[in-house]
Amino acid sequence: MNMGSVEAVRQARKTVDARIVFVTAYRSGEVLEPIQSTIPHAVVVSKPVAGSALLRAIERSSPQ
DSSP: OOOOOHHHHHHTTTTTOOOOOOEESSHHHHHHHHHHSSTTOOOEEESSHHHHHHHOOOOOOOOO
């Protein structure tokens, strides 16, 4: 089975208490909708992303 990133995160969160930040070059509904419907309140940042912005995104994210 070829698992997409959203499904991989969903599966991983069943066993790992980790902060998840999606980094994407795309902000279309086609990309964001599966993330938001599968992982409510997911933090998504757009490329290119500065280190300070990525750090803030990690801080905003919450484990499970």
